[in-house]
Amino acid sequence: MTTYSYSRLSTFEKCPLSYKYKYLDKIKPEIPFTGIEAFMGSTVHEALEYLYRRQKKMPNDDISLILILDKYETIWNENWSEDVKVVKEGMKKEDYFLQGKKILADYYTNHQPFNAETTLSVEERIDVNIEGFKVMGFIDRVAVNNETGNLEIHDYKTSGRLPQIADLQNDRQLALYQIGARKKHPEYNENDADVIYHYLRFNEEFRFRKTDEELNAVKKDIVDLIQTIELSSWENNFKPCVSNLCRWCEFSSLCPAFSQSGRLSDHLSI
Ligand code: SF4
Structure with a gap:
């Protein structure tokens, strides 16, 4: 049976x-x-992962900003490859590198000495069974306040745009994490679970908790989506969806809809 990751569902x-x-x-x-935005985002994630793993291991040790920024630079250089591309006009590789550094410096300043929570895990895998369908995801950080x-x-975003609150409230990822974390840490069920989105570029945090009723509605939503995917597979019917996102699509060179659309910039606001 197929296991559906969150990214698999959202790709469809x-x-x-x-x-x-x-x-x-x-x-x-x-x-x-690989779009450089995604590359910078994953490098920032890895640097934060390093920060919290180290803090969990040595809770009494000070972690300096210099250490975190050095780690960021090391990860950036080790993972950099020619496959990473800058798409946005007027931007250079160095601009993104510095953006990531600033994001980490701001986060560090706002959260040090990192003692508001006790971290239980970073990059924690969760598996949820919803009406016989398997769904999995990775939580950036699970902690106890x-x-x-x-x-x-805790979920960390490096997106250049702030979301609408309604979009976050309806976000399936949030609900999935909440269901998965409660299952994985039953000792905290009584206290329920808060989901905190960190929009790092804006130093903004959004905190939510879904009720059981809302979680059930999301579960139904996920089941509906998986059934749509399985029907598409059975009928071998996968429609292209041309949008601004095609600029970052790794399959654009073989996509008939993309080539038929001519110059996307002629009719899309990019
Ligand atoms: S290029 Fe084609 S396959 Fe890729 S996102 Fe656009 S429509 Fe979909």
């Missing part, structure tokens, strides 16, 4: 054809492509 929602290329045909792009004793699920 963004473009069913790219879902087919990626997950069913397992096509390796002729020209490997030292003041309230509540379980906290």
Whole structure:
């Protein structure tokens, strides 16, 4: 039986054809492509992961900002490859490198000495069974609030745009994490679980907790989506969805809808 990751579900929602290329045909792009925004985001995530792993291991040790920034630079250099591409006009590799550094410096300043919570795990895998369908995801950080004793699920975003609150409230990822974390840490069930989205570029945090009723509605939503995906697979019917996101699509060179659309910039606001 297929296990659906959160990114697998969201790939289908963004473009069913790219879902087919990626997950069913397992096509390796002729020209490997990683957008530099995603590269910078994953480098920041790894640096934060290092910070909290170290803090969990040595809670009484001070962690300096210089150490975190050095780690960021090391990870950046080790993982950099020619497959990482800058798409946005007027931007250079160095601009993104510095953006990541600033994000980490701001986060460090706002959260040190990192004692508001006790970290239980970083990059924790959760597996949820919803009406017989398997769904999995990775939580950036699970912690317990030292003041309230509540379980906290921290998710770090490096997106350049702030979301609408309504979008976050309806976000499936949030609910999935909440369901998974409660299951994985039953000793904290009584206190329920808060989900905190950190929009790092803006120094903004959004905190939510879904009721059981809301969680059940999300579960139904996920089941509906998986059934739509399985029906598409059965009918071999995956429609392309041309949008601004095609600029970052690793399959654009073989996508008929993309080539038929001519110059995307002629009719899309990019
Ligand atoms: S180029 Fe656009 S329409 Fe084509 S597969 Fe990629 S995201 Fe979908």
